[in-house]
Amino acid sequence: MPRSRTPSIGIPTVLAVKTHALGDLLLVTPALHLLRTGFPEATLLVLTTTQCAPLLKCNGDIDSVITMPNLSYLSAARALPTLRRAAPSQAVVFQASPAARLVARLGGARKVHALDRSDIDSWPPPFDRYTADAYLELAGRAVSTPLPHSHYPRLFVEPNERAAARERAGAAPFAVIAAGGGRNARQSVPAKRWRAARWGRLCDLITREIGLETVLVGAHEDIPQVTQILRASSVAPRNLAGATDLRTLAALIAEASLVVTIDSVALHMAVALNRPLVGLFGPTSCANFLPTGRDHQRGVSSTASCSPCYGNGLFPGCRRGTPVCMQAITEDAVWEEVRSVVR
Numbered sequence: 001m002p003r004s005r006t007p008s009i010g011i012p013t014v015l016a017v018k019t020h021a022l023g024d025l026l027l028v029t030p031a032l033h034l035l036r037t038g039f040p041e042a043t044l045l046v047l048t049t050t051q052c053a054p055l056l057k058c059n060g061d062i063d064s065v066i067t068m069p070n071l072s073y074l075s076a077a078r079a080l081p082t083l084r085r086a087a088p089s090q091a092v093v094f095q096a097s098p099a100a101r102l103v104a105r106l107g108g109a110r111k112v113h114a115l116d117r118s119d120i121d122s123w124p125p126p127f128d129r130y131t132a133d134a135y136l137e138l139a140g141r142a143v144s145t146p147l148p149h150s151h152y153p154r155l156f157v158e159p160n161e162r163a164a165a166r167e168r169a170g171a172a173p174f175a176v177i178a179a180g181g182g183r184n185a186r187q188s189v190p191a192k193r194w195r196a197a198r199w200g201r202l203c204d205l206i207t208r209e210i211g212l213e214t215v216l217v218g219a220h221e222d223i224p225q226v227t228q229i230l231r232a233s234s235v236a237p238r239n240l241a242g243a244t245d246l247r248t249l250a251a252l253i254a255e256a257s258l259v260v261t262i263d264s265v266a267l268h269m270a271v272a273l274n275r276p277l278v279g280l281f282g283p284t285s286c287a288n289f290l291p292t293g294r295d296h297q298r299g300v301s302s303t304a305s306c307s308p309c310y311g312n313g314l315f316p317g318c319r320r321g322t323p324v325c326m327q328a329i330t331e332d333a334v335w336e337e338v339r340s341v342v343r
Contacts, residue, residue, distance in 0.1 A: 013043040014142070015088035015109055017100050018052075019071040022246070022265035023289070025052045026272055027132040028094045029059065029154040031139035035092065036061035038143030045086055047079065047103070054246040058156035076103040083107030092142050094135050096123055113141045124311050127285040130292070151291055155272035157247075157254045165251035170238055171213035173257035175206050177237065178266035179229060180222025189315045191283050191323035192262045196225055198331050200232025202260065205335055207235040210342055212257055216241055217249055217266065258342060260334070262326075263289055271297060276341045278334060282325030283310040283318075298337045304328040 014035055018028045025048060036044055043063045046056060050067045066082050068075040076099055084107055091109035093100045101114045115123040115138060125134040132151045140146070166172060179199045203214040214233075216226050218241035226241035244252065250269050253259055259270040259277045263284045270277040271290065277297040279290055285308040286299030301307070307325040309316060318324075 011041065011043055012039065013045060013086050013088045014039050015045045015047060015083065015086070015091040015104060015107065016094065017047045017091060017104055018094040019047070019049045019068070019097075019100060020052065020095075022052055022055065023263075023268040024095075024131070025055055026153040026155060026265070026268040027289075028135050029056075029061075029272070030132050030149060030151050031092070031094065031135040032059070032061045033154060034136060034139045034143060034147060034149045037147050037149070038139075038145065042089075043086070045083075045088065047083070055155065055250075057247065058158060059154060060156075061154070071097060071099055073099055073102075076100075076106075079103065080106055090142060092139055094138065113138055125288060127308055127311065128287045130290075131288050132291065152274075153268055153272035155250055155269055157251050157273070161247055161251040162255055165248060165255050168240065168244075168248065169213075169215050169252060169255065171215075172255075173212050174238075174255075175210075175212040175214050175258035175260065176253055176256040176266070176270075177203060177214050177216050177229075178218060178259070178261035178264055179216065180218035180225055180241070180262075180264070189283065189310065191310075191315070191318055192264070192326065193225065194262060194280055194326050194329065196228035197232045198334075199229045200234075201331060202334060202338070203229070203233040203237050204235050206258070206260075206338065207237075210258075210338075212342075213238065215252065215256075217244055217252060218242065258338070260338060278337045278341055280326065280329055280334065282307055282329065283315065283323070284308050285311070296341050298341055300329055300333050300337055302326065302328045 018025050045064050047066045053065050053067045068079045088109045090111040091104035093104050093114035096115040104112045125131050206212050214237040216237050216239050220242040223242045253269045254273045259275050261267045262280045267279045279299045282302045286301045290299045302325040304325040
C-alpha cells in the first residue's frame, strides 16, 4: 500500500528529482527504494512531470509526488513554493540538468546529490552498464550505510486495472506488441523502429506457432505504423494503438504472456512487472536498458557496426543518413528469442 505521510515538523524530508523520460523514471525506482530503505522515517518526495507521474501510482516507497508540466525554468519556478513548504533536508537529482539542480537548491535542499556529465564514474553510463545501476550509485551517496538492493524497476498495478486490461485485450493468453515508441519529452527517435512488414509476420508466427493472440499498443503518433502492421498481418491482431493511457498499458503488460517491443517505456514496464520479454535494440544498447539475471527477458541487438550510438544524451542522428541499425536485426533472430522466452 502507498504511504500516506505528508511533510511535518521534526521529520526529515528527502527530495528526488526525475522529470523525464517515461522509461528513465522507471529506471530510477530501484534508487527510490534504496532511499526509502536508507531513510525509513523520512518523508520521500518525488518531483516529476505530469506525464510521468502515473508510473508512480501505488508505489509505497513514496510519500508524495509533486508534478510540473515540463522541465522549464518557468515550470520549476511555479513548483518552488510547494518545495519550500516541504523543506527538504537533501535532494537527489537523477539527471544531468542545470535546471533540475537549480530547482532542488532553490527549493530549500541544503545538500544536493546530482548527476554531472563530468563525473565519469557514474554519468553517463557506458554502453555496457545498466542505467539503473548508475542511479543506484547516486542514491548510495545520500545513504550513509551500504545496503543490499535490487536493480529491477518497480511498477505497481491494481487488481481492478488488471481486470479491465483483460477485458480490453479480449483474449487470453495474449502477447503485447509495442512496435512504436521512440519519443520522449525532449525528442523523437524514429531510428528505433523496426519495419512494419516484419512486425506483421512476427504477429502471424506468434499466433500460429505459439497460440497467443497479439495485441498492438502504442501512442497516438504510432497509429500510422500500427495500421501498416495490421495490413501486413494475416491473423488480425487486436489494435489498441492510441487507445490506452500509461496505467492501461501497464495493466495490459502485467497480464501478457509475452511482450515484444523496441526500447521504449513498454520494455521497462515488462522488466518491472517481470513478464516474458524480447526487446529490440538498434541505436541504443541492450546492456544499458535491459538488466541481466533473467532468462525470460532477452534483448536482440543490431549487428550494424555503428550500433549502439545513442546513450543518455540527445540522439546524435544517424551519420549514415538513413538509419540501418534496426533493419540489421533479422526476423529469424527475433523469432529465435521469442521461442526461447516462451519455452
